[in-house]
Amino acid sequence: MTNVFTDRLWSKVEPIWTAYLEHPFVKGLGDGTLDKEKFKHWLKQDYVYLIEYSRLFALGSAKAEDLETMTTFAGLLHGTLHMEMDLHRQYAAKFNITPEDLEKTYPAATTTAYTSYMLNVSQRGGIENVVASVLACAWSYNYIGKELAKIPGALEHEFYGDWVTTYSSEEFTALANDCIQLMNKMADDMPERDLAVLEDIVVKTSLYEYMFWDMAENKEEWPIKL
Ligand SMILES: Cc1ncc(CN)c(N)n1
Numbered sequence: 001m002t003n004v005f006t007d008r009l010w011s012k013v014e015p016i017w018t019a020y021l022e023h024p025f026v027k028g029l030g031d032g033t034l035d036k037e038k039f040k041h042w043l044k045q046d047y048v049y050l051i052e053y054s055r056l057f058a059l060g061s062a063k064a065e066d067l068e069t070m071t072t073f074a075g076l077l078h079g080t081l082h083m084e085m086d087l088h089r090q091y092a093a094k095f096n097i098t099p100e101d102l103e104k105t106y107p108a109a110t111t112t113a114y115t116s117y118m119l120n121v122s123q124r125g126g127i128e129n130v131v132a133s134v135l136a137c138a139w140s141y142n143y144i145g146k147e148l149a150k151i152p153g154a155l156e157h158e159f160y161g162d163w164v165t166t167y168s169s170e171e172f173t174a175l176a177n178d179c180i181q182l183m184n185k186m187a188d189d190m191p192e193r194d195l196a197v198l199e200d201i202v203v204k205t206s207l208y209e210y211m212f213w214d215m216a217e218n219k220e221e222w223p224i225k226l
Contacts, residue, residue: 005187005195006180009135009202016206017140021147023210025217029164030148032157039160040095042216044105047088049212051103052115054080056122056134063127069185072178076134079175087166094159109222110215114208121201128186128194132201135179140209141167142176 020026025042028034057077064070092102107115118133145167148154154164166172187195214220 004184005198006135006183008195009183009199012199012203013136013206016203016210017143019210020140020144020213023213023217025213026144026148029160030151030154032153032160034160036095036159038216038219039091040097041219043088043091043095044097044102045108045111045212045216047085047092047102048105048107049111049115050080050085050088052119053134053137056118056130059119059122060127060130060134063130065127069127069182072182076138076175076178079171083171083175084166087162090162106221108215108220110208110211110220114205114212117208118205125197128190128198129201131179131182131186132198133205135183136202136205136209138176138179140206142173145169145172 025034025038028038054077057073057080061070061073061077064073088102089099092099122130122133145164148164149168155161155168157164183198187198190198
């Protein structure tokens with residue numbers, strides 16, 4: 001089989017993605033020992049992250065040059081707003097947090113930096129920048145979900161089992177695969193100079209993903225509280 005662009009991306013980001021699995025927050029999700037307050041911090045920050053992330057799918061749909069791509073982005077938008085964010089709303093209910101309060105979460109420094117970066121490169125560039133921006137997000141959570149699902153008891157854990165089940169599910173895998181396929185479709189016949197730009201976006205967003213885990217682990221907001 002011939003190599004596709006995402007194979008090249010994978011070999012570039014593999015060390016970062018392997019580090020996710022060693023991260024204390026991710027390890028705690030997998031073995032069920034994660035502190036609930038840390039998870040609550042992730043949950044709230046991730047909800048407002050996903051709102052901005054959804055904007056990227058809407059932008060991708062607007063920038064699409066064919067109906068098939070437009071439809072794929074619309075499906076990704078729907079899957080995020082409903083399937084993925086439903087998981088967050090269900091967890092929030094366990095903490096007695098309403099969807100309205102979740103939505104009012106003040107974005108932390110890392111959340112702001114990560115979403116601003118994605119929106120900036122996506123607005124400045126063409127649709128291929130949008131796809132490169134969203135790729136690490138969908139693909140890495142699916143990767144983590146599938147790896148954690150291999151840990152005995154992780155899928156059945158009374159609290160974190162739903163997290164592992166959702167991100168390793170066929171439904172979420174299909175969303176991640178849609179992003180992977182879109183990336184390969186965009187990269188086809190692209191000159192090396194442009195591919196290098198896309199690779200840099202995927203590396204940076206992969207690093208932001210790591211910072212997001214750190215932010216949740218340390219319950220970070222901003223350096224000075226007002
Ligand atoms: C920060 C982050 N990255 C990725 C995902 C998976 N959509 C997420 N929910 N949050």
